[in-house]
Amino acid sequence: MTTYEPAIHFKDVRYSIDENPIIGPITGSFPAGRITTLVGPSGAGKTTVLKLCNGLISADSGEILVEGKPVGSMEPTALRRKVGMALQDAPMVNGSVYDNLALPLRLQKKEISEDEAVSWLEDVGLSSDYLHKKASELSGGQRQKVSIARTLVNRSDILLMDEITSALDRASRREIESLITRINQKYGTTIIWITHNLEQAISIGDYTWVLIAGELVETGESRILEDPADERVRRFVKGELQ
Amino acid sequence: MSPIALSLTLIFVLIPLLLSRTLNLGLEKDTIVATIRSIIQLFAVGYILKFVFDSDSYLYILLMIALMIFAAVHNASKKGKAIPGILWKITVTIIAVEVLTQAILLGFGIVPATAQYIIPISGMVVGNSMVLSILFLNRFTSEMESQKNRTELILSLGGTPKQAVHTQLTDAIKASTIPTIESQKTMGLVQLPGMMSGQIIAGADPVQAVQFQLLILFLLLTTAVVSSILLGFLSYPSLFNERMQMIRQTNS
Ligand SMILES: Nc1ncnc2c1ncn2[C@@H]1O[C@H](COP(=O)(O)OP(=O)(O)OP(=O)(O)O)[C@@H](O)[C@H]1O
Ligand SMILES: [Mg+2]
Numbered sequence: 001m002t003t004y005e006p007a008i009h010f011k012d013v014r015y016s017i018d019e020n021p022i023i024g025p026i027t028g029s030f031p032a033g034r035i036t037t038l039v040g041p042s043g044a045g046k047t048t049v050l051k052l053c054n055g056l057i058s059a060d061s062g063e064i065l066v067e068g069k070p071v072g073s074m075e076p077t078a079l080r081r082k083v084g085m086a087l088q089d090a091p092m093v094n095g096s097v098y099d100n101l102a103l104p105l106r107l108q109k110k111e112i113s114e115d116e117a118v119s120w121l122e123d124v125g126l127s128s129d130y131l132h133k134k135a136s137e138l139s140g141g142q143r144q145k146v147s148i149a150r151t152l153v154n155r156s157d158i159l160l161m162d163e164i165t166s167a168l169d170r171a172s173r174r175e176i177e178s179l180i181t182r183i184n185q186k187y188g189t190t191i192i193w194i195t196h197n198l199e200q201a202i203s204i205g206d207y208t209w210v211l212i213a214g215e216l217v218e219t220g221e222s223r224i225l226e227d228p229a230d231e232r233v234r235r236f237v238k239g240e241l242q
Numbered sequence: 243m244s245p246i247a248l249s250l251t252l253i254f255v256l257i258p259l260l261l262s263r264t265l266n267l268g269l270e271k272d273t274i275v276a277t278i279r280s281i282i283q284l285f286a287v288g289y290i291l292k293f294v295f296d297s298d299s300y301l302y303i304l305l306m307i308a309l310m311i312f313a314a315v316h317n318a319s320k321k322g323k324a325i326p327g328i329l330w331k332i333t334v335t336i337i338a339v340e341v342l343t344q345a346i347l348l349g350f351g352i353v354p355a356t357a358q359y360i361i362p363i364s365g366m367v368v369g370n371s372m373v374l375s376i377l378f379l380n381r382f383t384s385e386m387e388s389q390k391n392r393t394e395l396i397l398s399l400g401g402t403p404k405q406a407v408h409t410q411l412t413d414a415i416k417a418s419t420i421p422t423i424e425s426q427k428t429m430g431l432v433q434l435p436g437m438m439s440g441q442i443i444a445g446a447d448p449v450q451a452v453q454f455q456l457l458i459l460f461l462l463l464t465t466a467v468v469s470s471i472l473l474g475f476l477s478y479p480s481l482f483n484e485r486m487q488m489i490r491q492t493n494s
Contacts, residue, residue, distance in 0.1 A: 017490070056398055058485055076486040081400035091391040094409065107401040154400065 004031030004207070006065070007158055007190035008053050008083075010216075013062035015048060023048050025062060026216045028209060030158075032067075035184055035191040037205030037222060039198060041241055045214040046194045047088055050160040053192065054083040066158070084156030086164050088194075090147035092135035097121070097146055100135050104153045112153065120149040125175045140167040148176060152183070158190040159183070166196065177204050198225055198237060212236060252277075295357050303357050307364045311336050314372035322379035322477070324491050331476040332375050339371045339468050340364060343461055352457070363461070366437075370462050371469040374418055378470040379477075382414035386481065393488060403482040411478055415470045422466040426459055435459075 006029035014024035023045045030036045030053075038046050051057045052064055055071050064071045071079060081104075092100050101117040118128040124145040130138075138146060144167050151159065161180065165173040181204060183189050195201050201208060205222035210233050218224060218233045228234045235241040255277050262269040294302045315333045322328035344360065344367075346352070353359040386393070389410050396406040429435060434442075437458060441451040483489055 054398065055485060055487070056394065057487055072485070076397075077400040077402060080398055085398045087391065087395060087398060089391060091395045093392055093395065103396070104399045107396065107399055107405055150399070 004029070004034060006030060007032035007067060008192075009065040010049075010052075011063040011065070013052065013059045013064055015045075015052060015057065015059050021214060023052070023059075023214045026214075027062075028216050028219050030190060030192050030209075031207050032190050033184070033188040034206040035181070035193060035204055036207040036209060037201035038192055038194045038209045038211065039196070039201050039225070039236075040209075040211035041213075041236060042196075044211040046211055047162055048214075049209075049211065050085060050162055050192065050194065053158070053160055054085050055079045056085075081154050082156055083158040083160060084151045084154045085160040086147050086151040086162060088162040090140075090143045090164075092138070092143060092146065095135060096132050097126075097135055097138070098131050100146055100150050101153060103150060120153060121146075123152070123179055124149045125172055141169065141172060144168060145172070145176070148179075155187075156189070159192070161191065161193045163194050163196065165200070173200070180204070201225060210236065212241070291357075291361065294361065298357060303360055306357075306361055307340065307368070310365055310368045311340065314368050318372045318375040318379070321376045322383070324383050325379070325477045326480045326489075328379070328477065331473060332372075334476060335375060335469055335473045336368055336371045338472055339465050340367055342468065343367050343464060347461075363458070366458060367461065367465050370422075370465045374422070374466050374469040375473050377418035377421070378414055378473055381417045382410065382474065382477065385410040385414050390488070397486060397488070403479065403486055407478045407481070411474050415467075415474050418470045419466045422462060426463070429455075429459065 008030040010026045010028050012025045012027055014026075015022050026049070038049065040046055048057070052059055053066070053071075055074070055076050058072065066074065066079065066083060074082075093103055098114065098117050101120055102112045105112050114131065118131060121128060121130055126142065126145050126149075130142070130146075135143070135146065144164055148161070148164050151161075159180070165176050168176065177200070180191060180193070184191050193201075193204065202222045202225050208218075208220065208222040208225060209216060210218040210225075210228075210230075212232050218228060218230050225233075225237055228237055232241060255273065258273055259270055261267070262273065290306070294306055311333070314336055315329065318332045318336075319329045322332070325331070344364065347363065348355050348360075353363065386407070393406045393410070397403070435455050435458075438451045438455040441454065442448055481489055
């Protein structure tokens with residue numbers, strides 16, 4: 001069995017909302033420079049795990065290390081730029097697609113050139129025609145593409161992708177998958193990718209976490225999903241567990 | 243007004259009472275309570291004002307203003323329960339606006355420093371600051387609720403809480419001050435402002451009454467804008483913790 005250097009490590013992490021346990025205790029790692037797919041039924045706590053990774057929320061107990069450093073010791077804005085996230089519902093700020101692509105840099109009082117913005121757009125499969133379109137007039141899939149591009153602008157070392165292809169057609173999905181794989185290979189970016197599509201989880205993932213009811217029930221190379229050892233994972237993969 | 247004339251004004255209370263009774267509107271109890279309260283409160287204020295004016299003591303003036311501020315804060319803070327520490331934030335806002343406006347009025351000698359001017363003007367400033375605080379809080383809390391995912395988006399991209407609430411904050415400030423600005427545009431066309439009407443009825447020269455009304459209108463512009471901006475900048479930080487995370491509101 002291969003061992004990986006962890007980019008992010010969870011040690012006995014628990015998280016609850018109003019006394020209701022949501023996560024944990026979870027212990028596990030996301031290997032550096034790899035694509036980890038994160039799967040599990042709706043409400044299992046997948047989004048919660050990602051938000052813990054970039055400090056949008058903090059664990060009640062346990063420890064989360066990013067490249068060996070506790071998240072709590074890092075400056076929040078620096079942590080969130082280092083560990084970038086594309087949010088599940090791809091929210092847009094008011095204004096044009098350009099305004100949205102410019103947002104990550106504007107938050108640091110920097111600007112992005114139109115050419116650069118167009119090249120990000122083309123990376124996610126949108127033509128330059130979209131640059132000055134109103135963000136509120138995009139379709140669900142187009143919004144997801146802009147959201148992905150916007151997350152990439154920060155050039156994070158670790159990328160958290162929360163169901164970024166759920167609203168995309170087959171061809172667009174392929175395009176995004178190859179873009180993320182390319183980024184992973186070219187820059188050694190660590191990717192953590194939540195998906196409900198198990199085929200996708202196996203085909204793009206090097207490594208997989210299976211989360212059920214806030215518990216990390218199985219981790220390993222992505223092909224574990226083809227023949228899971230755990231009974232609950234077996235039922236989840238067969239579509240019997242929701 | 244003669245005592246008989248004053249008693250006859252109760253006819254205007256009897257009309258809604260009778261209508262409410264015949265149409266089963268169920269407004270009788272509230273109408274009676276409101277009538278009794280307004281009679282007691284206004285007469286009490288009238289006699290207190292008379293006492294304060296006669297004494298001409300700054301201590302009583304201060305006490306009177308403190309009382310107004312206390313009542314205003316109490317009223318406004320009911321609306322902002324979702325924001326931690328809202329009570330003292332509204333207190334600071336209203337006091338700051340009152341101090342600022344009085345400093346300008348008295349400092350430049352715009353009005354004489356007597357109870358007759360200070361108290362009614364303070365009443366309008368404090369009252370409007372309270373209304374603006376309520377308008378602002380209503381709007382700001384609903385903006386924050388409906389724009390939660392945008393706030394989260396900006397935080398997730400490495401923005402600060404201030405950047406994350408900027409749009410919601412400015413929208414709420416604009417929305418709460420626009421009514422004040424708009425109402426000035428039609429001032430005098432649709433209705434005569436209450437204070438001016440009162441002065442005219444009491445026998446003042448209409449042009450003199452207009453001058454005072456203008457003073458009050460301009461004063462209320464400052465009150466509106468300063469109140470909502472100040473309260474806005476005092477309130478937003480308490481929606482985040484020191485890790486720049488949104489604090490979950492327990493709205494139970
Ligand atoms: N703000 C919140 N308030 C209350 N409960 C919440 C909140 N956010 C998440 N939860 C609860 O936490 C649990 C895990 O939510 P999470 O969003 O992490 O699930 P998920 O695995 O991402 O689901 P999905 O696949 O549907 O996106 C759910 O039961 C959800 O109801
Ligand atoms: Mg989710």
